[in-house]
Amino acid sequence: MFNISTDSDPAAADGHRRPRARDLGIVFDGEPGPLNAITDVPGLEVGFTTLVADEPAVARTGVTAILPRGRARAGSPCAAGVAVLNGNGELTGRSWIEEAGQLQAPICITNSHAVGAVHTGVDRWMAIHHPASAAAWMLPVVGETWDGYLNSINAELVRPEHAMAALDAARGGVVAEGNVGGGTGMNCYGFKGGTGTASRRVRIGDEHWTVGVLLQANFGSRAELRVAGRRLGRESQAPNPMETSGWFEREAGAGARIRAGAGSVIGIVVTDAPLLPGQCEALARRVPLGLARTGTTGSHFSGDIFLALSTANEGALASRMALGADPIEQLAHVAWGRIDPLYAAVVEATEEAVLNTLVAAEDMVGRDGHASFALPHAEVRAAFGE
Numbered sequence: 001m002f003n004i005s006t007d008s009d010p011a012a013a014d015g016h017r018r019p020r021a022r023d024l025g026i027v028f029d030g031e032p033g034p035l036n037a038i039t040d041v042p043g044l045e046v047g048f049t050t051l052v053a054d055e056p057a058v059a060r061t062g063v064t065a066i067l068p069r070g071r072a073r074a075g076s077p078c079a080a081g082v083a084v085l086n087g088n089g090e091l092t093g094r095s096w097i098e099e100a101g102q103l104q105a106p107i108c109i110t111n112s113h114a115v116g117a118v119h120t121g122v123d124r125w126m127a128i129h130h131p132a133s134a135a136a137w138m139l140p141v142v143g144e145t146w147d148g149y150l151n152s153i154n155a156e157l158v159r160p161e162h163a164m165a166a167l168d169a170a171r172g173g174v175v176a177e178g179n180v181g182g183g184t185g186m187n188c189y190g191f192k193g194g195t196g197t198a199s200r201r202v203r204i205g206d207e208h209w210t211v212g213v214l215l216q217a218n219f220g221s222r223a224e225l226r227v228a229g230r231r232l233g234r235e236s237q238a239p240n241p242m243e244t245s246g247w248f249e250r251e252a253g254a255g256a257r258i259r260a261g262a263g264s265v266i267g268i269v270v271t272d273a274p275l276l277p278g279q280c281e282a283l284a285r286r287v288p289l290g291l292a293r294t295g296t297t298g299s300h301f302s303g304d305i306f307l308a309l310s311t312a313n314e315g316a317l318a319s320r321m322a323l324g325a326d327p328i329e330q331l332a333h334v335a336w337g338r339i340d341p342l343y344a345a346v347v348e349a350t351e352e353a354v355l356n357t358l359v360a361a362e363d364m365v366g367r368d369g370h371a372s373f374a375l376p377h378a379e380v381r382a383a384f385g386e
Contacts, residue, residue, distance in 0.1 A: 004162075005050040005180075006169035018178060018362075021355035024377055025384030026228055030348035033199035037175040038066070038212030040199040041270045041311060045070045046214065047170030048181030048195075049162040057155035058367035061147055063118055064181035064195060065166035066107040066214060068270050068309050074126065074167075075133030077104035077317045078270075078309040079331070081281025085288045089264045089303015090115055093141040101277025102317040103309060104133070105140040106167055109182040109216045109266050112146040114158035121163025136321060143266035143305060145218035147185030149242050150366025175214070178360030183216050185366060187263065188357060189233055189295070190222030190240040192364055192372040196357030200345035202273065204338050209273035211345035213287070217357040219302050221260035224295035227355060230383050233295065238373045247370060261299035265291065267306040267353075269346055274312035274332040279339060284308035286343045290350025308346075 020036070022028065033040030045067045053059040069076050080103040082094050092115065097103055105126065110118045122140035126133055147153060166181065175197050183194030199212040222240050225233025241247070248258035267287040275283070287306040288298065298304055313331050334342065358375040365371045 006048060006165050018360045019377065021352060021359045024359060024380040026355060026380065028348060028352045030200045030345060033201055033210050033212070035174055036199055037197045038199060038214040038268070038270060039172045039175055040210045041212045041272050043070050043311065044068050044212065044270055045170035045172050046175050047166045047168065048176060049166040049169070050180050050184050051157060051162065052184065057152040057157060059157045060151040060185035060364060060366040061111050061114070061158055062181045062184045063158060063163050063166040064109040064183065064216065065163070065170050066268055067167070067170050068311050069314070071129065071167065071170055074106050075104055075130040076314055077102040078311055079275055079277050079280050079313065079317055080307065080309045081277050081284050083281060083284035083287065083306045085304035086298050086300065086302050088301055089144060089305050091141060091143045091266065091305045091307065092119055093139040096139045100319060103141060104318065105138050107141045107268060107307070108163055108166065109143045110158055111151060111153055111182065111185065112144045113153050115142050115144050117156070117158050117160050118142045118163040121160030122167070124160055125164045125167045141307065143216070145186055145216050145264035145266060145303070147218070149187060149370050150364060150372060151185035152367050177356050179362055179364060183357070186216060186218035187242055187372050188217040188354070189220035189225035190243050190260070191238065191358055192361035192374045193217045194357055194361050196353040196360065198349040198352035198356060200349045202341045202345050204334065204341055209271055211269065211271045211342060211349055213346065213349040213353045214268045215350070215353045215357060216266045217354055218263040219261070219265040219299070219304065220263070220296045224261065224297065226295040227380065227383065232379060232383060236376065236379055238376050239371070241371055259299065259301050261296070262301035263299070264303035267350065269306065269308035270311060271342065272311050273334055273342060275310035276331060276333045279333060280308040280310055282339070283342060283346050286346040287350050290347040291354065293347070293351040294354045
């Protein structure tokens with residue numbers, strides 16, 4: 001039987017909340033929003049379906065749903081842009097984003113072999129809740145990272161209804177991190193990885209905006225991890241069986257060897273600042289700079305794909321099959337010469353989201369006894385004098 005959770009913040013139910021990176025003494029640049037989460041962007045909602053079971057197959061997986069304008073306005077387009085650091089991964093809907101500079105469907109993140117099921121689930125959910133959008137065409141965005149070390153990835157455990165449940169569960173407010181949603185079975189820097197988020201407030205002239213980042217973090221080798229410049233990966237005493245136990249050769253055959261750093265990361269950036277599609281793409285290109293602050297060099301076997309959106313200019317950029325549609329649209333946008341604070345916000349929030357992932361994640365044992373151990377909080381506190 002599955003243990004299925006769809007809580008946006010499962011820790012809140014019993015009053016217990018996992019520490020975040022700042023709680024362990026790590027100091028970050030920039031000013032976070034009140035929740036220091038992607039949901040600081042007004043109207044944005046996040047939901048999860050978390051699948052944990054040992055029968056009939058070992059499930060350590062799930063679905064994360066992001067609705068930039070919330071469930072009620074899931075079909076309303078946002079300016080959008082995509083960037084890729086390394087292409088060993090998948091993000092559906094990318095061709096249309098590159099063509100039209102907009103996204104008008106929900107975003108979901110799951111495991112590598114569940115993309116089709118989740119895509120179907122988004123289609124079904126939109127047909128129920130936004131039939132007018134579904135009557136035209138839909139190109140949902142579904143991203144993935146590989147959880148096959150802990151999860152029975154070929155057992156088809158994620159089904160369309162799990163994506164629908166994550167979308168139904170989407171809410172504003174505090175966002176759960178670590179072993180939750182699509183991040184349930186992920187690993188990062190040789191530690192337990194998963195889901196992480198952070199935000200930054202941005203002031204440009206008299207204007208005030210928010211930039212939020214959510215990551216599904218499943219990348220990096222143990223030796224690479226740096227926390228505010230400290231080499232905590234190399235110095236950690238936590239076991240690292242994913243990189244050292246020889247499990248991959250036993251399963252894939254003689255000569256097969258897991259490459260340290262193999263994995264992936266999907267990064268979603270959302271802001272309420274008014275941006276052109278090309279400016280969204282420019283924000284997406286800054287995500288790797290934040291990842292690099294934590295040590296990664298971008299493995300050949302890692303799919304590192306990033307999507308940035310602007311929720312401003314609502315009603316613009318829509319592709320409507322209507323004869324009476326106005327042939328001219330106008331978009332407000334941040335002047336290119338004033339955009340640098342938004343770039344900085346993406347870099348800062350991305351770095352913190354990675355470390356929030358590592359701090360929130362907890363030890364997990366998955367299929368065939370495979371274990372992944374969390375970044376020890378005591379090591380972090382000792383490094384930063386807490």
